[in-house]
Amino acid sequence: MSVTTLPSRGVALRQPNWIARLFDYKPFLIVMCLAPAIGLLTVFLTYPLGLGVWLAFTDTTIGQRGIFIGLENFQYLWTDPLWWGAVFYSVFYTAIATFGKFALGFWLALLLNNHFPLKSLLRAIVLLPWIVPTVLSALAFWWIYDPQFSIISYLLVDVLHIRSTNIDFLGTPWPARFSLIAANIWRGIPFVAISLLAGLQTISPSLYEAAMLDGATAWQRFRYITLPMMMPILAIVMTFSIIFTFTDFQLVYAITRGGPVNSTHLLATLAFQRGIAGGELGEGAAIAVSMIPFLVFATLFSYFGLARRKWQQGEAND
């Protein structure tokens, strides 16, 4: 460090311009560089986060400043079957969708890890569902799930003759729940597959060669080499996936808006319905805040998953 400061002081002496000298003064420069990012994040992320927690303890509505009412919002939610329904479906949705995404995504990553022609083209195509705006692909799913003109029903009834009536995808609670989960899995596979593929490519082939010389079967190679080597990346990708699936909003809002009979509300859509559409900002904020314990749990899960590997930058060389 002493090597670098000496010449910079020399520069300062040669340039009497005080602005140039100020911008070469390291603490000032650090503050100036961090100011835009930290400023934006403080005003539009940290402050609203705190404000949201505060709102959850008030009876604020749109256009009316609320007063502090303690835990009343949460007490009300505790007795509200709709909130419990949303909690149940959020957990169910996250669990099934995450499992599906990772099972299929891992499989796709393993397939893409082989050598075959047009590999990079295929990799590009596979990412498409993740690139396209979720709401727009959700609309396509809405159309695929249409009660009368669903293409899936057409295939099953008129082409394959497996069923005699159309499937009512979105009209009854359980089919609607699973239809949304299927759409979420469809959208999540590419991200999981491409992230895991990156991890697969870092595993040295010599490990597999050694295992094959020792007579390991394909399953054993997967179980004792691939899986352990993938654990750190799996943990990170899974944390992200869990957090963003649990707080999902777009898919449900676009396809069912929480219906039929409120059976597919996630916490986020319920918060939107009560907070923005219904105007009960305090109650909506309380619903949003009630997501935080679940998210903290997911983040801790990631932290302990990561603690074994120092993948985060800055840790290795400080």
Place this chain on the structure above:
Amino acid sequence: MTDVAAQSTNAASATPDTMAWDSRARRVMMIYLPLACFVLILLFPFYWMAITSFKPNAELLNYKQHNPFWISSPTLAHIKHLLFDTAYPTWLKTTMFVAIGSTFLSLFASTLAAYAIERLRFRGSPYVGLGIYLAYLVPPSILFIPLATVIVQFGLFDSPMALILVYPTFLVPFCTWLLIGYFKSIPYELEECALVDGATRLQILRRITLPLAVPGLISAGIFSFTLSWNEFIYALAFIQSGANKTVPVAILTELVTGDVYQWGALMAGSLLGSLPVALFYSLFVDYYVSSLTGAVKE
């Protein structure tokens, strides 16, 4: 001796297994067939979206006489309706404006932040980096209600400016993270040489570090652009008037009207709304994959 024999029979049974793996039939069954299924399922909704947007209404709702998987008489009626009878061009313009604005804002903020954290190295810089990274884990679904009140306080409600200012909350953490990784890959010696030659810190950033980090900047830029183009919940909560809506919100709230859905127009709108990102994506696909995988790997 028996041990060795057992091992050799083991190896013998394993060898045909690995040999069989390379045989053509097995390769087709184990790799190409599942891959084909994956590609078919992952692409089908787009095919369905595209084919619906060019189908005349008569064909659209009559599977008995027309094969639903093909179009016998393609029409541009839905796209014409979209472009001339609705405010779709305005929505596209607004979305483009918001996406470009927030991309530049977040690139500016995160380049400086990443440079300060990675290159200016001060006490606690890893913690600042970690803090910015943690901001990425705060999902918009928690923030949109309090943010709506903040936006109203600032007098920005129903203005695209609100979106430009708010989108960096999820763009800056990601871009900063990505750029820290890129800056790290640039040899520190280059900067030291410049310091010895009498360059100021800002000159070093502008003349040496940034030109070398261009691939990282492109990755961060295309990522920000796509994420802002796709964003939904903030745009839904903060924008009320039809003209200021972004494409995803407008299609859902302005085009879905009444009990009979205009599927042709809806799908045409979705197709047109997806095309800019898809085109953008196809131009920069390598940067995309590298930024996505790099962000996870680093």
